[in-house]
Amino acid sequence: MHSPVIVWLRRDLRLSDQPAIAEAAGKGPVIPVYVLDDETARHRAMGGASRWWLHHSLTSLDAALRGKGSRLILRRGRCEEILPALVEEIGASEIHALHHYEPWWRNAEKAVGKRIGLCLHHGNYLAPPGSVTTGSGAPYKIYTPFWRALNERMPPPESLPCPDAITAPETWPQSDDLASWNLLPTRPDWAGGLRDFWVPGETAAQTRLDALVAKAHRYKEDRDLPSLDATSFLSPHLHFGEISPARIWHAVSDAGGSVGTFLGEVGWRDYAQNVILQFPDYGSRSARDPFDSLPWRSGPEAEADLRAWQQGRTGYPIVDAGMRQLWHTGWMHNRVRMIAASFLVKHLLIDWRRGEQWFWDTLVDADYASNAVNWQWTAGSGVDSNMFVRIMAPLSQSEKFDAAAYIRDWVPELADLPDAEIHDPAPMTRPRSYPPRLIDHRAARERALAAWEQARR
Template sequence: SPQIVWLRRDLRLADQPAFHAAAQGGPVIPVFVLDEDAPGDHAPGGAARWWLHHSLDSLGRSLARHRSRIVLRRGDAVQHLATIAQAAGAGAVHAVRHYEPWWQEAESRLGAELDLVLHDGNYLAPPGFVTTGSGDPYKIYTPFAKAMLAEMPPRACLPEPARIALPDSWPDSDALDDWNLLPTAPDWAGGLREAWDVGEAAAHDRLERWAGAVSTYHESRDMPSEDGSSRLSPHLHWGEISPAQVWHALKGRRGEGWATFAGELLWRDYAQTVVCQFPGYGRASYREGLDDIWRNPNRGHLIAEDLRAWQRGRTGYPLVDAGMRQLWQTGWMHNRARMVCASFLVKHLLIDWTFGERWFWDCLVDADYANNAVNWQWVAGTGVDSNMFPRIMAPLRQSDKFDAAGYIRRHVPELADLPDGQIHDPPDEARGAYPAKIIGHREARERALEAYRAAKA
């Protein structure tokens, strides 16, 4: 009998255990349901919708090589899958397991209705695979990473199914173009098109190029002016490539570069482990006592203005503005800049981290419920790990220390002609149309620490 593959963020054919199992069980009906209600405020944002369109288009073309296709539906995923399965007389629904709270709920609803077979495939190991001495899942990254490393390498990768048998008839499908996932007027996606090739083949091309550069990752990763990280994050988020594939392709490369990179892949697994334990992590602080820092009722009107200046890259701090404009233009931001921009929002501007999480969610092509929340809460000091609030990053010093001049020139063209000595902190007479600092660093730092002390008291 036909086997259904329920696709979500696992848009690949190779090392896709749901596809693999389904292809062995009979004719395959791949289904993707665009469910914009279940995730609530975490329905795919603008940049994610752009990526999703191209990723589905790419996977559809790969399936066409097998004379297969993806059945596209919009609405409640559980209802659509149950209807399709019943009409097709399907044997089972195969899916790669996902840990976002709305997907966990959908999996348990669907599992109660029909034969749902869940496979592990998007992480190096399923959450809970390693546990503390007392048998609990880890909350802290360092011991988690140590325990995981002892269990690596991950499972062996599966090949793309050699043959995907076709069902006798196809269920009805929406047309991808009718979903309007791409922006029309205005078309803001020019920078995204320039920055990215989407899909499984593009992910492997990027990995191949990255294999030649990973040996210097420990030095290059912190330098925003360089192309010093893999840029695999959207491909990993959408499951166009699995972390096991990345690991196995690179693990022969020893040395500090590889070790540091492996540590970042483990951060991705760590974030899932945290979200599995605390499903609301993307919406509310874990350490709620600190929230008073951001609850000053007298600052309502300023918050809207300050938030807008941050979103548009007009804070007057060149590294912050370069990061925020890179995000807006390309759907991605360098990790060092992400940390500086996030710290600036929650500490210099005293704005609640959830506002930053929302903006990143809408703008990032790699917007990921767990990675975004875990990193925002880490910067804000509200998370399960140590409280980082009092460690206030100095954006001007960071810019100089990590040699961000080239990065600023690329993303803040008003400052492109300034010499290295001025570009990190332009003197007033050299700013031209570039805005003055929204708040002085020392003043912001004192204000933040004062708000912190008050919240703790």
């Protein structure tokens, strides 16, 4: 029998359209390995919601592998130490993996590659990050020309099929017990809403994609309406690599109507990876210099406002609905994410990094690139971003995008109010159980603009 081949898995937890698995399966016995490496990621180790998802995604992948005659090996520690030791233990000939672009994974790939044979494949994006460049060979910083250039290279290659079988080694190496990793919350168990809303894994990702195909032609018309289930709900499945963007593209590209808007959102994911490839510290450093001088609020009052925002107690119904949806399900409607993020940065004048950190811990789709790029876009601090002086008005946004039913779902204190009042409850009709506004919109706007002028000087 040939020497076994290791497949190093990270955010690519699928069997279909998985180039590393496809390549390894043609070489002989395969040992799929997932290493929980919090040490390399350090302060970017997965947050609580992502760890919940990971537990169930690994369970699903192991079951799928066993159906192919294989299984998943779990190890914990630094990848650059665990993988070489495993190679020596089992006499593996090489390791196959998909490229990852978060700065800690790029460092890990270099460290592992220096010690053992590491074969890296592309497959988590529509095109390899860094490959879409201007005529002069420079990387794009602005989304629109990036998307135009990427779109010219579409469609992506056809998806690779799932292997019929995966050859097992003569003996399996020892594996950690998944339960010993303590990825699931217990004291307290706050994941009830996540269990009710999500089913992680490759099969569930395909189910979500099948549902999207029927509605993708109306994506542009319906995606901004939080009261409708019109978005794809594919973001956590994409983040954990339970489905490939190429598979999604081929499934929906012929849907007609406004499906191009949805494909542009898949392209935004590629764009975000290209940004962090150029600016690895994008999740912690503003791209525009004036933001280094912006007088963000701090101290007890600001911290109290931050907690109110986190708990959905700002007094702005659309913001509170979004933040409560996030806490309950680990996800938030995209239009509401923009409103809630803008509120923190511009109404409360709290540093965008505090919001990014909260989303990192509470989102099941907490992707380093997308999270950082979206927060910097909303704050106005990014290389391609909204202007800081463009301040979203949450009350009018709520009415414009018909969020009444959404608010009733997540802010039950207001459920009895009619549509005409629920977006902006008057003092006389506002229930006592619902908090007053932390700050009026006009006062918040004036404070934010004054802070911006100070930063510019």
